[in-house]
Every structure is written in structure tokens, then in C-alpha cells.
Amino acid sequence: MDPTTQAFLAALLGAVVAGAAVLAWHISDRQQSRPVDVEAPVVPPEVATVLSVLRSSAVVVDRDDTVLKASAPAYSLGLVRGRSLVVAELEELVHQVRRDGQIRETELVMEQGGSPALHVTARVAPLGSRLVLALVEDRTRERRVEAVRRDFVANVSHELKTPVGAIRVLAEAVQDASDDPEAVVRFSDRMLTESDRLSQLVQQIIELSRLQGDEPLEQPEAVDVDAAIRAAVDASLVDADRKSITVVPGGEGALEVFGNEEQVTAAVTNLVSNAVAYSDPGSAVAVATRADAGTVEISVVDQGIGIPPDDLDRIFERFYRVDPARHRSTGGTGLGLSIVKHVAATHGGDVRVWSVEGQGSTFTLTLPQHLATGAAASATDKEDRP
Secondary structure, three states, rough: OOOHHHHHHHHHHHHHHHHHHHHHHHHHHHHHHOOOOOOOOOOHHHHHHHHHOOOOOOEEEEOOEEEEEEEEHHHHHEEEEEEOOHHHHHHHHHHHHHHHHHEEEEEEEEEOOOOEEEEEEEEEEEEEEEEEEEEEEEEEEHHHHHHHHHHHHHHHHHHHHHHHHHHHHHHHHHHHHHOOHHHHHHHHHHHHHHHHHHHHHHHHHHHHHOOOOOOOOOOOEEEHHHHHHHHHHHHHHHHHHHHHOOEEEOOOOOEEEOOHHHHHHHHHHHHHHHHHOOOOOOOOEEEEEEEOOOEEEEEEEOEOOOOOHHHOOOOOOOOOOHHHHHHHHOOOOOOOOHHHHHHHHHOEEEEEEEOHHHHOEEEEEEEEEEHHHHHHHHHHHHHHOO
């Protein structure tokens, strides 16, 4: 090949390479300058922000029932696992809302395996054209409080009905026996007994209602434990003498607790009265006190019928009685131990029980100890001395 042809081919090849380079540059520049299509987020950021601050459980699902957004309470409540709803009733509600676009609200009961069932309210609404929002509120505590209130009203009504009915019957008997002085006296004594029981029941209901308000003590003060025990023993003296039961105070003396004198005395009185009521005639009831690590323990020990193991967890419930057949003879209202429990809680203390059937029971009320200023100062002085 001659030199002229070689030069022509080389120039042609160079022109082709240069043209290809220019074309590649233009294509690259066009691709870089083209606006990038950014896919809009499925859940708008404003909605995600609102859901993050809601106290209720919030779940957003798409048309395929995939969970796109769920708040932390939704996971803790057991509504969502991974990217799926695990509550069949809630999933069916989502399907209904997606079909017709109507907002729906219902109550659901969620079983928790071995745990108590949860009562929730669910409100499901469409969120745009493709998404569905579910808001779930846990109402378990409210339902439990309502059930307790209903039971309380029913029990109070039943307990009030008994003495009121007895007084009416006895009053009619007095009228019919107006010509029999002995019968009148006998029926009058029964009426006094029933009226006293009614008065005690009403007073304890008022006391329990006040304690259940969880209101802080208005003016806590030093309460003399010995004085509270003496008042409790005096209040039970008549019943103890009737059954030849000896109430023996003991333990450390000159102890004080920090709280309300009336409530502390009521709690100790209920424990002593309960011990006397369920003790056998001729037995003894001991009341012992001791200080322990900034608290004062008041223990009431009886030699009564004892408490079955299955009932130990329920004896502090209102109107609960271990031996319902004996409550008429003992005159109990079933509220005494509930009052003790609430007094302990109000004072930041505790109450516990040990019992064996046929041997007796020991109730221990623990309350914060009040240290006298002089004693505290004396202890400080001793610490400061070399």
C-alpha cells in the first residue's frame, strides 16, 4: 500500500474515533442532565410524624396488607409481627374499610395465650387511595375497673339488704308481740345488733371509699403505736370477753410510725377484731411490735381456724370471706382486711399474712418508722464525736 493510501486511511480512522467520542460525550451529558424520577414515599412524612407521637397503637397497611408503618405500642401490644398484622379480626376490619372506604370502629378481645385477655377498641379508616390506617387503644384497665365497680355495687347492695331486711322483720315481730314483754326485749336486742352491724358496714364503706381515692396524706404526723394498739384492744374487749379470749400486747415499746393516727388505729383495730372473731373460745391473741430497718412491724397472732392456701391471695379483696357460713355469727362485713391493705398502701407500707389451717394466722402490718428529732440529733452527736 502506497504512503498516500495509508495516510488517507489513518485520517479516516481518526475522524471515526473523534466522532464516536463526541457522540458518547453528548449521550452522557444528556443522561446526566435528565431529571431523576424519585419515587414518592408510600407513607407521607407528615403522617409518619403524627403516628410517631400518638400514644395509641397505630398501623398503616397497603393494598397487599403489608405493614408499612407501625408505632412502638403496636408491636408491644402484639398487633404486628414483622410486616404483617397478626390479629385476624383487625385484618378483616381493614379489608372491609378498603372495599367501601367507610370508617369503622369496634371492640376486640385479644387472647394472650397464658396471659389475661386484652380488651381493645379499634378504629380503622382509609388513608388516601391505597393505604388504610388502624388506631387501637388498650382498654383492659378501664374494663377491669368497671367490673370491680359493678361487683362492689352489687356486694354493697347485698350486704346492706341483709341487715335492713332483718330489722324490718324484727320490727314486725315486735309489733305482733306487743303483749309479750320478754319477746319485745328479745326482738329489740336483735334489732340493736343488726343496726350496729348496719352502722359498722356503712362506716367501713365510707372509710374504704376514702382510702381508695389514693389521695396523699394531708398532714402526716408521728403516730404512737402503743396508743393505737391500746385503742384496738379496747375496741375488741367486749367480743374477747364474751369468748374468754385474752388479747396480749407485747414487743418493743415507745415506737412511732409516720402517717395518720386515725387510719393506723383503724388498721390495727381491724386486725385485732378479725383475730378475735375467728379465734376459738378460751384461746389467746398476741399483738407484737418491733422496729426493723426504718420500719415498724405490727404483728397480730391468733390461734383460730386458719386460712386455706387457695384463699391466701384473696383475703384482702372486698367482701371476701374465708368461711362464709360463719360471717353471720362473727358479725363481719368482709371489708376489714381491705381497709388494712389500703391503709398500708396509703402510708407506703405493706401487709402480709402467714397461716395454717387449724393452727391460726399471723398478720403483719409494716409502716414507715418515725424517728424522734431528739433521738436523731443524739445519734448525729454520737457520730460526730471522735
